[in-house]
Amino acid sequence: MGKGTVIQASQVKTLYVDETYSSKMLIDQTNSETKNVQINMGIVAPGAKHTDHNHAPSYDEVYLIHKGKAMVRLDGVEHELEPGDVVFIPGGSMHAIANRSDTEELVIFTVWSRLPEPGANPVYDLRLEQWGKSYKTVDEE
Template identity: 40%
Template sequence: MLLGNHADARPFTTLDGSTIRELAGPVSLATANQSLAEATVPAGGATTEHFHRTSEELYYVTRGRGRIRIDGEERPLRVGDCVVIPPGARHKLLNDGDEELAILCCCAPPYSDADTVLIEG
């Protein structure tokens, strides 16, 4: 059995600029086909627009509010929203709120910097 806890997950910054606490995946609990992490973006912040060559992502908002842009289409985000981001879709997360935006992010296959292509420089 593999069991982890959020409090034990060390934060790190991904290529897109978000702060990640991986709960399951290559960095933490060894998963074979997916990863689960909490990503946070500070108030007024945003990630760098990017896409993943092979990973499909699910974003589930747990705290704060903001906007998601996928392939040029932008929508508001609030607690309880879930977004599906297909492989190859250009996306950017923006925090237009006054508190930290937190999402649970599930990637299949697991997140890797090698699978991430930055659009903005």
């Protein structure tokens, strides 16, 4: 049997992608025994809208809305979301997210069905480029 892992999000270093999005890698192979899942906490700035994009067909993704109100466009269809809502995004699907509030952050958890290979997840790649690894605590430089 494998060893479980507990991560306190407040102790995870934030990657600031740009003025509209930041993220914390919570679980991946760097800090746990997983070989099959990646969980990220994404923070979308008030009023921010991200453009449609897709992942390789072999990467499914799930959004879990934690805080705030969002609009998710999935293959051209817009859906209004609030805390507790879940979105399944099949690999290869076009999707985008927008924060519906002009004053509060949107917090979402993203779950990937497997660990990304280089080029599959630009934010994951940026984290590796800037930090040399995907996970850091706030105590690390």
